[in-house]
Amino acid sequence: MADTVSEIKDAKLATVKMAALTTETKNNALEAMAEAIKVHRAEILAANAEDVAEAEGKIPSEILKRLRLNEDKVSDMVESILGVRNLKDPVGETMDGTVLDDGLTLYQIRCPIGLIGVIFEARPEVVPQIMSLCLKSGNAIAFKGGSEAKRSNRVLFDILREAVSSAGVPPEAFVLMETREDISEILKMDEYIDLLIPRGSYGFVKYIQSNTHIPVLGHSAGVCHVYVDSDADLLKAFDVVLDSKIQYPAACNAAEKLLVNEKIAPYFLPRMMDLFVQNGVEARIEKGLEKYLVGFDVKFADEEDWFAEYDDLVIAVKTVKDVNEAISFINSHGSHHTETIVTENKETQKEFVRWVDSADVFINASTRFADGFRFGKGAEVGISTNRIHARGPMGMEGLMIYKYVLCGNGHVVKDYAGKNAKKYKHLHTDSKYGE
Amino acid sequence: MADTVSEIKDAKLATVKMAALTTETKNNALEAMAEAIKVHRAEILAANAEDVAEAEGKIPSEILKRLRLNEDKVSDMVESILGVRNLKDPVGETMDGTVLDDGLTLYQIRCPIGLIGVIFEARPEVVPQIMSLCLKSGNAIAFKGGSEAKRSNRVLFDILREAVSSAGVPPEAFVLMETREDISEILKMDEYIDLLIPRGSYGFVKYIQSNTHIPVLGHSAGVCHVYVDSDADLLKAFDVVLDSKIQYPAACNAAEKLLVNEKIAPYFLPRMMDLFVQNGVEARIEKGLEKYLVGFDVKFADEEDWFAEYDDLVIAVKTVKDVNEAISFINSHGSHHTETIVTENKETQKEFVRWVDSADVFINASTRFADGFRFGKGAEVGISTNRIHARGPMGMEGLMIYKYVLCGNGHVVKDYAGKNAKKYKHLHTDSKYGE
Numbered sequence: 001m002a003d004t005v006s007e008i009k010d011a012k013l014a015t016v017k018m019a020a021l022t023t024e025t026k027n028n029a030l031e032a033m034a035e036a037i038k039v040h041r042a043e044i045l046a047a048n049a050e051d052v053a054e055a056e057g058k059i060p061s062e063i064l065k066r067l068r069l070n071e072d073k074v075s076d077m078v079e080s081i082l083g084v085r086n087l088k089d090p091v092g093e094t095m096d097g098t099v100l101d102d103g104l105t106l107y108q109i110r111c112p113i114g115l116i117g118v119i120f121e122a123r124p125e126v127v128p129q130i131m132s133l134c135l136k137s138g139n140a141i142a143f144k145g146g147s148e149a150k151r152s153n154r155v156l157f158d159i160l161r162e163a164v165s166s167a168g169v170p171p172e173a174f175v176l177m178e179t180r181e182d183i184s185e186i187l188k189m190d191e192y193i194d195l196l197i198p199r200g201s202y203g204f205v206k207y208i209q210s211n212t213h214i215p216v217l218g219h220s221a222g223v224c225h226v227y228v229d230s231d232a233d234l235l236k237a238f239d240v241v242l243d244s245k246i247q248y249p250a251a252c253n254a255a256e257k258l259l260v261n262e263k264i265a266p267y268f269l270p271r272m273m274d275l276f277v278q279n280g281v282e283a284r285i286e287k288g289l290e291k292y293l294v295g296f297d298v299k300f301a302d303e304e305d306w307f308a309e310y311d312d313l314v315i316a317v318k319t320v321k322d323v324n325e326a327i328s329f330i331n332s333h334g335s336h337h338t339e340t341i342v343t344e345n346k347e348t349q350k351e352f353v354r355w356v357d358s359a360d361v362f363i364n365a366s367t368r369f370a371d372g373f374r375f376g377k378g379a380e381v382g383i384s385t386n387r388i389h390a391r392g393p394m395g396m397e398g399l400m401i402y403k404y405v406l407c408g409n410g411h412v413v414k415d416y417a418g419k420n421a422k423k424y425k426h427l428h429t430d431s432k433y434g435e
Numbered sequence: 436m437a438d439t440v441s442e443i444k445d446a447k448l449a450t451v452k453m454a455a456l457t458t459e460t461k462n463n464a465l466e467a468m469a470e471a472i473k474v475h476r477a478e479i480l481a482a483n484a485e486d487v488a489e490a491e492g493k494i495p496s497e498i499l500k501r502l503r504l505n506e507d508k509v510s511d512m513v514e515s516i517l518g519v520r521n522l523k524d525p526v527g528e529t530m531d532g533t534v535l536d537d538g539l540t541l542y543q544i545r546c547p548i549g550l551i552g553v554i555f556e557a558r559p560e561v562v563p564q565i566m567s568l569c570l571k572s573g574n575a576i577a578f579k580g581g582s583e584a585k586r587s588n589r590v591l592f593d594i595l596r597e598a599v600s601s602a603g604v605p606p607e608a609f610v611l612m613e614t615r616e617d618i619s620e621i622l623k624m625d626e627y628i629d630l631l632i633p634r635g636s637y638g639f640v641k642y643i644q645s646n647t648h649i650p651v652l653g654h655s656a657g658v659c660h661v662y663v664d665s666d667a668d669l670l671k672a673f674d675v676v677l678d679s680k681i682q683y684p685a686a687c688n689a690a691e692k693l694l695v696n697e698k699i700a701p702y703f704l705p706r707m708m709d710l711f712v713q714n715g716v717e718a719r720i721e722k723g724l725e726k727y728l729v730g731f732d733v734k735f736a737d738e739e740d741w742f743a744e745y746d747d748l749v750i751a752v753k754t755v756k757d758v759n760e761a762i763s764f765i766n767s768h769g770s771h772h773t774e775t776i777v778t779e780n781k782e783t784q785k786e787f788v789r790w791v792d793s794a795d796v797f798i799n800a801s802t803r804f805a806d807g808f809r810f811g812k813g814a815e816v817g818i819s820t821n822r823i824h825a826r827g828p829m830g831m832e833g834l835m836i837y838k839y840v841l842c843g844n845g846h847v848v849k850d851y852a853g854k855n856a857k858k859y860k861h862l863h864t865d866s867k868y869g870e
Contacts (some may be wrong), residue, residue, distance in 0.1 A: 015810070016766055020789050092789075098811045104800060106810055109788075113822045190644075192820045209625075215650055215823050236845030243847035252495060331451055342845075351870065353544075353840050354455050354527075365843030374851070375541055376533045387548045387629045388650050389824040392839045402826045404810070405788050407861035408800030410671030412678035412775075413809070426811035434785065 007175045011140045012192040015114040016172035019138045023089040029167035030085035034078045036163035047151040055148045067122040076181050077128045082134040087378045091138045092434040100424050101171040103409040107433035108402050112138035114194040119144045124152035137399040140173035185211040219385040221309050221335035222252030224367045227326040229343030230261040239341040243366040250311045253338050253370040262319040266292050279309045284320035306333050323348050327355045338370040355414050359392035439617050442610045443726035446575045449608035449626040454573045458524040465520035465601035469513045471598035482586040490583045493681040502557040512563045519567040521814045526573045528865040539843040543837050547573035549629040554579045556635040559587035575608035622647035634671040654820040656744045656770035657687030659802045662761040664778035665696040672777040678801040681714050685746045688805040690775045692762045697754040721753035741768050758783050762790045773805040794827035
């Protein structure tokens with residue numbers, strides 16, 4: 001543990017070197033990472049097989065599935081690293097420029113945050129994925145993986161750190177923590193760790209948030225809604241509701257609630273219910289809706305259902321008077337993650353977007369689009385329901401901050417103060433720092 | 436206290452209304468705020484006079500100076516509110532657009548953070564300043580001011596809340612807390628308060644950061660450096676060093692350390708010392724430099740001086756071998772706030788910018804330029820040495836986040852998965868949401 005603390009201090013010291021790496025060095029290191037995974041494929045699978053053998057029967061099958069690597073998953077790791085290699089280097093990019101006065105120009109320059117702590121559960125793919133993103137974005141990283149994946153994580157980490165080191169990247173910028181005590185230790189290291197990204201269950205993220213003063217980026221619950229308006233195109237509505245629920249029910253962006261405008265409920269609900277039944281979805285309905293569902297074996301929702309995240313083929317269904325009631329319900333019962341409206345009415349669409357307080361607010365599209373890859377971010381660092389820094393699906397931009405660079409020629413503030421003060425120009429410039 | 440908690444819960448509920456206010460309503464409310472301050476000028480000054488009378492002799496004269504209002508400061512409040520009225524409304528701005536596929540476009544839309552907690556010490560101007568910025572940016576706000584300014588804050592707050600309410604802004608979005616217990620209460624309200632901005636001393640900001648799980652934006656110490664390189668234009672160097680130190684020594688962006696390249700020390704230091712003496716600056720020098728300062732009454736720096744924030748007419752002076760030693764010293768001894776290099780050498784400038792890990796890195800310009808107004812932000816919310824969300828001088832953008840709006844036409848994810856999957860286009864678009 002003393003070791004972990006000193007390793008983290010060293011990683012923090014290495015952040016300055018990481019921030020100053022050239023694009024070429026970083027890309028060479030990413031190629032070395034991809035190559036190393038290919039070369040050590042058998043070793044990785046062997047370590048993972050040991051983890052799986054030990055975990056079998058002790059952890060839920062869903063988690064075991066995430067833990068287990070195979071040839072395809074290893075190939076995906078290689079592809080994903082090369083994908084990050086092809087992303088644009090964000091470090092040093094001029095985000096904005098302002099001419100304060102003649103010869104005095106201010107630039108806002110993108111730079112890495114520093115040392116990122118990533119705490120994750122079973123999936124070993126997180127190691128290459130986050131390591132490649134942190135490297136490309138010039139960040140140092142301290143990992144803590146789930147103990148059930150300890151051999152897989154260690155082998156991957158050692159191989160990758162060796163690879164980046166051979167390309168001239170400081171290896172001390174990468175730390176893997178292995179014991180449960182390490183977690184409580186790193187939660188206290190707010191002087192060294194600049195940002196924590198926990199990836200795992202709601203309870204896990206919540207625990208991290210409540211036990212550290214380090215900023216945390218992550219998402220808590222994923223209680224997503226679909227609202228079908230009276231002006232909906234019903235064919236689109238059936239598609240969007242179904243896809244939002246069944247395309248991958250365990251995902252945080254799967255819909256858990258269906259709100260239906262009461263005007264269309266009599267003819268919308270029976271057909272929707274047919275589709276739910278055909279697709280193995282259990283609908284828990286608001287009391288009173290059974291009158292539209294004659295012949296169905298109905299199940300009623302109780303108060304808890306309106307707040308529940310099922311992560312399963314279950315959906316709670318209720319009617320609302322209008323879009324305003326839908327908005328109020330979503331804002332007071334949801335998790336501010338992802339909500340969608342199905343309507344052809346442009347004014348209603350606008351109201352929904354204006355008033356719904358969620359990271360992702362969609363119109364006539366499945367909630368399942370809320371994802372870094374689908375959003376075109378190249379790679380996903382995570383999904384955030386935070387309200388500062390980054391919200392919604394987060395790509396490499398979630399790992400970046402900026403510094404201000406002011407280029408002058410001996411300029412002093414006293415010339416701009418008091419009597420006969422010079423005036424600032426404050427003109428936007430498209431020029432880039434260093435050009 | 437139970438009252439404070441329920442007021443804060445109400446303010447949180449009002450965030451959705453605040454986010455949806457039109458620009459017209461907000462601008463009308465800002466005009467009403469300015470008018471109200473003019474109308475109630477005498478009342479404000481009377482309340483302040485009572486605060487000053489009670490505080491006199493009990494608080495340091497510097498703080499008493501900040502507490503005391505006068506006609507000019509009240510006029511400045513009016514001007515500052517009207518200045519915010521003239522700023523562009525950031526809410527609803529399209530920050531980015533991506534065509535995911537035909538008829539499926541993603542927009543990133545700027546929106547307020549929610550409920551901002553501002554904790555500040557003596558200065559009553561913070562009430563109108565932050566209230567106008569939060570209003571324009573669509574945020575709700577909970578204030579806690581210093582007890583020495585309690586009457587001034589209460590009068591200003593009541594007048595301003597009444598004014599915004601008359602213009603159609605929900606008054607429950609604004610809360611003023613008055614007791615010391617309120618602070619410990621709000622530090623626990625991470626479910627309701629989205630961001631805390633403490634404004635005050637280093638110790639004060641540090642205390643807040645260490646006692647809450649709410650994200651905190653602020654700056655801790657301001658230990659700023661000027662490095663005078665061997666390729667410096669010495670006339671610029673004298674000006675920049677002097678302005679950085681004396682233009683307003685109590686500010687967090689005043690220079691506390693002077694690093695001088697050893698090659699120029701023999702002829703730079705005596706003249707610099709002359710200027711320090713002429714301007715009442717006490718220089719604490721590194722041992723060994725006295726040989727260049729024959730005839731001066733020298734004072735030596737001890738180890739603590741290299742980390743100290745004086746906020747006064749004191750500066751610690753040392754030599755370094757080259758820009759690299761300057762960079763290492765700054766990164767290991769500074770507070771990552773503001774540093775400047777004086778040099779004509781473009782390569783050395785680049786090295787300094789690339790390696791110095793501070794919010795503001797300047798070239799041939801006084802550290803005192805590190806300020807929201809000078810940077811052209813219109814108004815300053817504060818200066819941040821955080822490494823996420825906002826860094827350096829923060830304008831209204833520090834109070835903003837975004838949501839993603841995806842506009843589709845019945846699009847579902849299953850069409851983009853599995854065999855015969857459609858491909859995403861991921862093309863940048865300059866179109867704006869709602870156009």
